[in-house]
Amino acid sequence: MAKNTATASRAQRSTGDATRQPTRRERRTLRQEAAVNAAFTLAEREGVAGLTMRRLGQELNVDAAVLYRLFRDKDELLLAVCERTIETIVTEVGEVPGDESWQDTLRRIAEATWQVQTRFPAITTLTFARTTGGPFEARLVELQLATLARSGLAPDQAVLYYRTFVDTSLGLCAHSAALSSLDPEVQEKDATAWTRIYAHLPADEYPATRAHIDHLGSVSRKLLYDTTMEAVISAIERAAAAA
Amino acid sequence: MAKNTATASRAQRSTGDATRQPTRRERRTLRQEAAVNAAFTLAEREGVAGLTMRRLGQELNVDAAVLYRLFRDKDELLLAVCERTIETIVTEVGEVPGDESWQDTLRRIAEATWQVQTRFPAITTLTFARTTGGPFEARLVELQLATLARSGLAPDQAVLYYRTFVDTSLGLCAHSAALSSLDPEVQEKDATAWTRIYAHLPADEYPATRAHIDHLGSVSRKLLYDTTMEAVISAIERAAAAA
DNA sequence: CAGAAATGACAACACCGTTGACATCAGTGT
DNA sequence: ACACTGATGTCAACGGTGTTGTCATTTCTG
Numbered sequence: 001m002a003k004n005t006a007t008a009s010r011a012q013r014s015t016g017d018a019t020r021q022p023t024r025r026e027r028r029t030l031r032q033e034a035a036v037n038a039a040f041t042l043a044e045r046e047g048v049a050g051l052t053m054r055r056l057g058q059e060l061n062v063d064a065a066v067l068y069r070l071f072r073d074k075d076e077l078l079l080a081v082c083e084r085t086i087e088t089i090v091t092e093v094g095e096v097p098g099d100e101s102w103q104d105t106l107r108r109i110a111e112a113t114w115q116v117q118t119r120f121p122a123i124t125t126l127t128f129a130r131t132t133g134g135p136f137e138a139r140l141v142e143l144q145l146a147t148l149a150r151s152g153l154a155p156d157q158a159v160l161y162y163r164t165f166v167d168t169s170l171g172l173c174a175h176s177a178a179l180s181s182l183d184p185e186v187q188e189k190d191a192t193a194w195t196r197i198y199a200h201l202p203a204d205e206y207p208a209t210r211a212h213i214d215h216l217g218s219v220s221r222k223l224l225y226d227t228t229m230e231a232v233i234s235a236i237e238r239a240a241a242a243a
Numbered sequence: 244m245a246k247n248t249a250t251a252s253r254a255q256r257s258t259g260d261a262t263r264q265p266t267r268r269e270r271r272t273l274r275q276e277a278a279v280n281a282a283f284t285l286a287e288r289e290g291v292a293g294l295t296m297r298r299l300g301q302e303l304n305v306d307a308a309v310l311y312r313l314f315r316d317k318d319e320l321l322l323a324v325c326e327r328t329i330e331t332i333v334t335e336v337g338e339v340p341g342d343e344s345w346q347d348t349l350r351r352i353a354e355a356t357w358q359v360q361t362r363f364p365a366i367t368t369l370t371f372a373r374t375t376g377g378p379f380e381a382r383l384v385e386l387q388l389a390t391l392a393r394s395g396l397a398p399d400q401a402v403l404y405y406r407t408f409v410d411t412s413l414g415l416c417a418h419s420a421a422l423s424s425l426d427p428e429v430q431e432k433d434a435t436a437w438t439r440i441y442a443h444l445p446a447d448e449y450p451a452t453r454a455h456i457d458h459l460g461s462v463s464r465k466l467l468y469d470t471t472m473e474a475v476i477s478a479i480e481r482a483a484a485a486a
Numbered sequence: 487c488a489g490a491a492a493t494g495a496c497a498a499c500a501c502c503g504t505t506g507a508c509a510t511c512a513g514t515g516t
Numbered sequence: 517a518c519a520c521t522g523a524t525g526t527c528a529a530c531g532g533t534g535t536t537g538t539c540a541t542t543t544c545t546g
Binding site: 075128129130131133138141142145146149155156158159160161162163164167168170171172173174175178179182186189190193196197198201205206207208209211212214215216219221223224227228230231232234235238 | 318371372373374376381384385388389392398399401402403404405406407410411413414415417418421422425429432433436439440441444448449450451452454455457458459462464466467470471473474475477478481
């Protein structure tokens with residue numbers, strides 16, 4: 001009997017009957033998603049150090065111990081947050097037109113990754129080096145490998161340049177996110193370091209620094225990112241042409 | 244009179260008379276350097292989370308409170324550690340032969356950065372996004388700008404590609420270091436994810452992943468790093484040729 | 487309707503960064 | 517030689533962290 005009702009309500013869920021109250025299991029995942037949502041808003045509002053289990057509980061009007069019934073520990077919560085981030089990237093990438101060149105598809109992915117990093121720097125800092133093994137991660141990997149394959153590279157080369165592309169993008173996004181996640185005062189100090197410190201170095205010992213001092217402060221992180229990703233795409237083009 | 248003795252002992256220090264006991268100020272910097280040294284060994288032995296003020300004090304056979312007389316807070320200690328890391332990189336770069344091409348000098352710098360990151364992944368993870376404003380950082384910036392200038396790029400372009408080079412190198416090194424700094428069990432999980440998860444995806448929905456599965460596990464991080472840095476150097480070459 | 491499962495609140499543990507109070511010792515000026 | 521000032525070290529404490537266990541209460545199920 002128990003099995004029947006469970007099966008029934010699960011079948012019901014797939015029909016989308018909204019009047020029926022959700023199963024226990026459904027409630028559980030609903031609450032997990034609520035926790036992930038709250039983690040996003042909390043981390044971006046309070047910074048990297050502000051995302052603690054107690055404050056997350058506060059955000060959900062619930063004791064922190066409850067979170068340990070939804071996630072084994074904080075790390076598992078972060079993995080769920082990470083998977084959600086990847087989902088956001090996949091959504092941001094959207095549909096790839098059939099006639100789009102593989103170069104433009106890579107550009108589209110790089111742009112989506114950057115946009116998401118810009119929107120959630122604290123989350124990016126906390127999760128950029130993790131692997132979720134979740135469905136959205138798998139979809140993104142598939143899209144990237146399929147795109148690289150379109151360049152005509154042999155499988156081993158395609159994999160090499162896939163990882164080059166991904167890790168370069170991730171590394172730069174994480175770097176930018178880490179800078180955005182520092183204390184505002186430290187951030188200000190770093191930003192003005194060029195004019196505060198480097199402009200006053202002795203010109204005889206630091207001629208190159210002096211010669212370039214006017215331009216050092218005015219390179220935007222986005223321009224830098226685009227320049228690097230174009231360099232990687234060019235490298236892939238040349239490797240594909242050689243094959 | 245007080246001033247005279249102070250001046251005397253400082254002059255003495257510069258003469259290198261080892262029999263004389265050090266000034267208070269010298270003792271202070273000696274202890275600071277000892278703390279930085281201990282921070283390195285402790286962080287690499289116990290991991291990122293193992294570098295705490297209390298344990299660092301233990302390592303030095305001293306109460307943790309003493310450290311707050313050497314550094315204002317943990318962040319200032321980390322900045323000192325970071326400057327020391329840069330010093331290590333500068334040392335690793337060594338003397339640049341006068342007839343070396345600017346490309347090879349960039350390769351030399353990239354290699355040194357990678358080597359140091361490999362040696363101290365935990366420290367790299369803790370400090371990669373910081374700016375010290377210290378003397379070794381200034382020297383490294385000067386060397387890199389001077390090298391970029393040798394390519395013949397105009398100052399604004401030289402600065403753009405200098406930052407592209409640096410941030411790409413730093414981002415990739417930090418990414419690698421972060422992976423090396425995860426719990427060994429998590430690290431193992433991530434490393435085997437390709438065969439554990441991706442090899443069992445349905446082939447009809449994930450054809451590209453399936454087609455490349457044999458190669459996915461066998462890309463070394465160093466090869467990936469070298470590939471990216473060569474891509475950046477090629478981009479600089481093309482930009483220089485266009486100018 | 488009784489029993490089992492889920493949920494929630496609370497206290498507690500060990501550890502963290504950081505600060506303040508106090509004792510001790512070394513070096514200096516008179 | 518002595519008093520004194522400043523550096524050094526020890527200890528306890530504060531508020532915070534991740535995490536676990538206990539216990540009551542609610543909710544679902546057989």
